[in-house]
Amino acid sequence: MAQLYVTKNNATIGVTNGRIEVKERSGLLRTLPIENIDGITIMGNAQITTQCIGECLRRGISVQYYSSKGAYFGKLSSTKHVNTKRQKAQARLSDNEEFSLALSKRIIKAKINNQTVILRRYQRTSVNEVNEEINAMIYLEKKVDGATSISEVIGYEGNAARLYFKGLNILVKNPDFHFKGRNRQPPRDKFNSMLSLGYSILMNEIFGAIEGRGLNPYFGFLHQDKEKHPTLASDLMEEWRAIIVDSTVMSLVNGFEISEENFFRYENFPGVFIDKDGCNIFINKLEKRLQTTMKYIDYIDYSVSFRRAFDMQALQLCKAIEEKEPTIYQPALIR
Numbered sequence: 001m002a003q004l005y006v007t008k009n010n011a012t013i014g015v016t017n018g019r020i021e022v023k024e025r026s027g028l029l030r031t032l033p034i035e036n037i038d039g040i041t042i043m044g045n046a047q048i049t050t051q052c053i054g055e056c057l058r059r060g061i062s063v064q065y066y067s068s069k070g071a072y073f074g075k076l077s078s079t080k081h082v083n084t085k086r087q088k089a090q091a092r093l094s095d096n097e098e099f100s101l102a103l104s105k106r107i108i109k110a111k112i113n114n115q116t117v118i119l120r121r122y123q124r125t126s127v128n129e130v131n132e133e134i135n136a137m138i139y140l141e142k143k144v145d146g147a148t149s150i151s152e153v154i155g156y157e158g159n160a161a162r163l164y165f166k167g168l169n170i171l172v173k174n175p176d177f178h179f180k181g182r183n184r185q186p187p188r189d190k191f192n193s194m195l196s197l198g199y200s201i202l203m204n205e206i207f208g209a210i211e212g213r214g215l216n217p218y219f220g221f222l223h224q225d226k227e228k229h230p231t232l233a234s235d236l237m238e239e240w241r242a243i244i245v246d247s248t249v250m251s252l253v254n255g256f257e258i259s260e261e262n263f264f265r266y267e268n269f270p271g272v273f274i275d276k277d278g279c280n281i282f283i284n285k286l287e288k289r290l291q292t293t294m295k296y297i298d299y300i301d302y303s304v305s306f307r308r309a310f311d312m313q314a315l316q317l318c319k320a321i322e323e324k325e326p327t328i329y330q331p332a333l334i335r
Contacts, residue, residue, distance in 0.1 A: 018034055108144055190260065248289050
């Protein structure tokens with residue numbers, strides 16, 4: 001199963017005889033069986049027919065909308081998977097400080113672990129060292145265990161993130177892509193422009209997995225009470241950020257697969273944005289990553305794709321909620 005990305009502004013997305021068709025005025029661009037699609041992502045001003053929307057809703061295929069610059073607008077999704085009993089239990093536990101703290105610790109420890117492993121991996125092929133940053137992050141990961149509040153956990157996570165992005169910048173081989181820490185809304189450099197786009201796509205992948213398991217994406221445990229933001233999706237994407245998005249960006253940059261010419265600025269407007277060619281390069285790389293199989297989940301002894309793993313992790317959270325036991329949830333860990 002895959003995500004269909006449409007970046008052509010004048011394209012029309014329709015459905016004929018069980019196949020999704022992407023067309024331009026000049027003719028057919030692409031066609032594929034609808035049963036092979038998890039979702040459709042429209043970036044720019046492509047059109048989708050009412051018949052295609054209806055078929056997607058019937059089949060539980062979500063449709064995401066982004067601007068041509070990668071800003072997320074919203075999505076269409078079916079309500080066929082809503083589970084009110086499960087959501088009521090989720091809502092009650094989201095207000096349970098003990099459960100939320102224990103779950104948050106597990107998620108953030110996994111996030112910091114995965115970030116340190118990514119730094120180690122790229123350090124092996126670099127003339128630069130980031131051992132100081134790695135050791136400080138390991139120390140912060142251990143400190144998470146003793147946290148007595150979610151705000152304390154978030155504090156450790158923030159300090160680790162600053163060290164991590166400092167380390168990533170040191171390991172960037174292409175001088176055109178050096179950056180100064182994480183920044184967004186809008187991103188102020190080329191590296192952060194790709195991170196923002198990648199995190200937005202990852203967020204929607206996780207959002208779909210959460211919805212598919214009947215949970216409410218807006219009742220979080222680590223990230224709480226943020227108006228109009230899917231805080232549970234933010235929770236569950238933390239363990240995957242470095243593994244999927246950051247590694248994709250580093251691979252593109254250090255492999256010289258994307259260039260400075262793929263980014264632009266608007267006059268009298270802050271921010272750096274990726275152009276259509278760069279967007280296609282990035283999306284193709286990220287999609288290959290999402291379809292890659294791995295063994296980063298300890299409770300199974302076989303390989304699954306990253307996209308399949310999102311669904312399995314959402315199901316693990318369902319079990320943790322139903323049993324009121326946060327230790328049931330086992331975040332993905334790389335080594």
